Amino acid sequence: MSPLLEFVEDTLQLAALTFMAGVYMIRVSWIFRFHAVRERSRAEGRAEAGIGYSLSNIALPWAMESTRRDFFFYLQFVVFHLGVAAAIAVTFIIPYAPRWLQPKGVVIGIQILMGLALAVAVVRLVRRLRSATLRSVSTPDDYAAILLMMAYFVLAILAVPNRPDRGEGPMIAFFILTAFFLFYVPFSKISHYLYYPFARFFLGRSLGRRGVLPAREK
Amino acid sequence: MKKKHRETAAEAIERLPLVTASQAKARAEALPSVQGLRLKTYDPAADNVRKFLDLLAERMTRPVAVSLVACVHCGLCVDSCHYALTHPGDPTMTPVYKADQIRRIFKRRMDWTGRIFPWWVRAGSPADDADLNRLKNIVFGTCSACRRCTLNCPMAVDTAVLIRFTRGLLTELGIVPEGVFNVSRDEWETGNQMAVTPLDYLETLQWMRDDLRSDPKLAELDIPIDVPDCDFMYTINPREIKFDPRSIAHAAKIFHLAGERWTMPSRGWDQTNFGLFSGDNRLGGFLAKNLYEEAVRLRAGRIVISECGHGFRSTRWEGYDWAEYDQDLPSESVVRTLKRYLEDGRIRVDKAKNALPVTFHDSCNIARSGGMTEEPRFVLNRVCADFREMTPNRTENYCCTGGGGLLSMAEYRPLRMEAAAIKARQLEATGAKLVCTMCHNCVDGLNDVIKHYKLDMRVVQVLELVENALVY
Numbered sequence: 094m095s096p097l098l099e100f101v102e103d104t105l106q107l108a109a110l111t112f113m114a115g116v117y118m119i120r121v122s123w124i125f126r127f128h129a130v131r132e133r134s135r136a137e138g139r140a141e142a143g144i145g146y147s148l149s150n151i152a153l154p155w156a157m158e159s160t161r162r163d164f165f166f167y168l169q170f171v172v173f174h175l176g177v178a179a180a181i182a183v184t185f186i187i188p189y190a191p192r193w194l195q196p197k198g199v200v201i202g203i204q205i206l207m208g209l210a211l212a213v214a215v216v217r218l219v220r221r222l223r224s225a226t227l228r229s230v231s232t233p234d235d236y237a238a239i240l241l242m243m244a245y246f247v248l249a250i251l252a253v254p255n256r257p258d259r260g261e262g263p264m265i266a267f268f269i270l271t272a273f274f275l276f277y278v279p280f281s282k283i284s285h286y287l288y289y290p291f292a293r294f295f296l297g298r299s300l301g302r303r304g305v306l307p308a309r310e311k
Numbered sequence: 312m313k314k315k316h317r318e319t320a321a322e323a324i325e326r327l328p329l330v331t332a333s334q335a336k337a338r339a340e341a342l343p344s345v346q347g348l349r350l351k352t353y354d355p356a357a358d359n360v361r362k363f364l365d366l367l368a369e370r371m372t373r374p375v376a377v378s379l380v381a382c383v384h385c386g387l388c389v390d391s392c393h394y395a396l397t398h399p400g401d402p403t404m405t406p407v408y409k410a411d412q413i414r415r416i417f418k419r420r421m422d423w424t425g426r427i428f429p430w431w432v433r434a435g436s437p438a439d440d441a442d443l444n445r446l447k448n449i450v451f452g453t454c455s456a457c458r459r460c461t462l463n464c465p466m467a468v469d470t471a472v473l474i475r476f477t478r479g480l481l482t483e484l485g486i487v488p489e490g491v492f493n494v495s496r497d498e499w500e501t502g503n504q505m506a507v508t509p510l511d512y513l514e515t516l517q518w519m520r521d522d523l524r525s526d527p528k529l530a531e532l533d534i535p536i537d538v539p540d541c542d543f544m545y546t547i548n549p550r551e552i553k554f555d556p557r558s559i560a561h562a563a564k565i566f567h568l569a570g571e572r573w574t575m576p577s578r579g580w581d582q583t584n585f586g587l588f589s590g591d592n593r594l595g596g597f598l599a600k601n602l603y604e605e606a607v608r609l610r611a612g613r614i615v616i617s618e619c620g621h622g623f624r625s626t627r628w629e630g631y632d633w634a635e636y637d638q639d640l641p642s643e644s645v646v647r648t649l650k651r652y653l654e655d656g657r658i659r660v661d662k663a664k665n666a667l668p669v670t671f672h673d674s675c676n677i678a679r680s681g682g683m684t685e686e687p688r689f690v691l692n693r694v695c696a697d698f699r700e701m702t703p704n705r706t707e708n709y710c711c712t713g714g715g716g717l718l719s720m721a722e723y724r725p726l727r728m729e730a731a732a733i734k735a736r737q738l739e740a741t742g743a744k745l746v747c748t749m750c751h752n753c754v755d756g757l758n759d760v761i762k763h764y765k766l767d768m769r770v771v772q773v774l775e776l777v778e779n780a781l782v783y
Binding site for chain 2: 124125127128129130131132133134135137138147150151157158159160162163166170224225226227228229230231232233234235237280281282285288289291292293295296297299300303304305308309
């Protein structure tokens with residue numbers, strides 16, 4: 094393994110992770126700078142139940158009409174985000190637990206997952222380009238996010254066998270792109286996962302107190 | 312040859328001018344609310360953009376900020392909005408577009424990427440008052456704040472809250488539709504949204520009482536005013552005094568037959584609250600506090616709210632926050648009171664008296680923002696021979712299209728009627744002859760839909776059906 098690959102796998106990642114963690118801490122404190130909302134009415138439902146339901150919404154495709162009607166869209170979401178999770182996991186597994194990638198089946202499994210995620214990314218990009226509505230609201234940041242993810246999946250598929258002896262190029266590119274993500278993500282829409290728990294918490298608390306959430310049986 | 316651009320409904324809406332005739336009149340008359348700077352009027356000489364941006368920063372709350380940053384532009388909200396569904400080729404009708412109009416300003420002003428690289432996230436500030444007027448037309452004219460998109464957003468972006476927040480900023484500058492100004496003025500000046508005088512109020516109650524007493528079996532009936540220590544204080548919508556006092560009579564008759572100890576207050580009786588629609592928390596707090604304090608003055612056991620969607624939401628939920636008033640008495644919708652009467656056998660009913668097929672329209676403010684979906688169904692199943700659900704229903708029901716204060720904004724009516732097509736189809740599919748709702752706004756909104764789309768049905772309220780089914 095070359096010193097460059099060793100550097101981008103380890104030192105660069107740790108530096109980028111530290112940077113991202115720092116920026117996220119600032120970001121969270123930024124959210125808390127805004128006024129808190131205190132509800133003064135007496136609750137009829139349970140805020141905790143509403144929060145729990147709202148946070149678990151991600152795993153309840155039947156909870157929203159939007160995902161219930163278009164289950165394929167939900168499935169795309171699941172595959173895409175599992176692919177993201179796998180790619181992120183690979184950035185840790187390669188430098189710190191490479192033996193986990195020794196079984197060929199594991200490597201192929203991860204590659205298939207990320208390949209499917211890449212396909213979803215393509216579908217999502219085409220959808221964004223074809224829909225007049227999505228085109229009208231999409232920003233350069235939206236397009237960059239999906240294009241970067243597509244590049245990331247391609248590089249991750251190439252890097253996951255963890256065979257620098259066959260050529261370090263794809264692995265170096267993968268880790269450099271990972272570091273770039275860690276620096277860039279806090280400033281882009283990709284950081285939506287940071288806001289997800291807050292948004293779901295606030296909505297769940299408010300509607301949980303009122304008994305709107307958890308949704309009742311129809 | 313260049314293709315001629317066909318103006319969309321939204322583009323036409325966005326060009327509507329700011330009408331300030333009522334504001335000028337209110338200033339000329341030196342109304343106390345204007346003099347006291349409670350009711351804001353438009354000042355073309357002021358730096359309104361600066362004021363808007365300062366207010367944006369000053370009033371930002373955590374839930375609003377999170378809803379502004381969390382959107383990923385996935386577009387899932389599009390299929391949940393009656394405006395978007397009825398204007399499939401028009402992106403400006405979608406919740407995400409509407410929310411983005413305030414989001415871009417927030418990003419330019421407060422979000423780090425938007426401040427440094429505005430083009431990257433399409434951040435931007437309003438350039439002048441014309442831009443603020445355009446924003447006014449979007450947030451007041453193209454969204455009924457029904458919250459259907461909120462419940463369908465995977466990120467829990469609360470677009471309705473963003474709309475209300477933006478309306479509140481514009482209200483502070485007097486950049487509002489004239490109807491919003493007029494109703495707000497009446498509420499500030501008279502304590503109720505239809506400028507009902509104390510005499511009108513009391514005389515209408517007496518009229519209803521006398522009318523009911525003409526039935527020998529109800530000779531002892533009273534509509535008590537300001538009686539202390541009652542089980543509850545009954546609060547109403549001024550529309551009931553002004554246009555449809557039968558609903559007060561229905562309630563009074565049912566309370567009487569149930570042997571209830573109740574009263575109406577001589578003031579602070581308006582449970583409606585335009586602060587919900589205009590985004591003006593001070594107005595909301597003023598009205599809600601009038602009502603809460605009246606209940607305390609009368610030492611009422613609880614507050615009962617007549618059938619009104621936004622009134623219920625404002626009085627039961629939001630009003631306490633706006634008024635910064637910790638809830639001290641229980642409050643409930645009259646439909647819950649009716650349910651209790653039926654459960655306890657305090658009134659007797661015969662469902663055969665309501666033989667026509669009835670469907671129920673869930674008010675957005677009561678179902679999606681109020682959590683009350685089962686009580687009206689319990690009651691209707693007890694008093695109607697043929698009750699049938701519309702699809703979708705409960706928290707997934709479509710808005711009557713009159714929500715968000717839109718009934719008071721005549722300039723947006725044509726678009727509202729276009730967006731009502733989805734409601735019309737939904738109503739028609741039930742095959743019902745009566746559509747019941749527990750909201751006065753919905754009564755008017757649904758009546759508009761029925762008339763516009765020539766549907767063979769009539770709007771009723773729960774009290775009317777219960778009263779009609781009474782056996783005594």
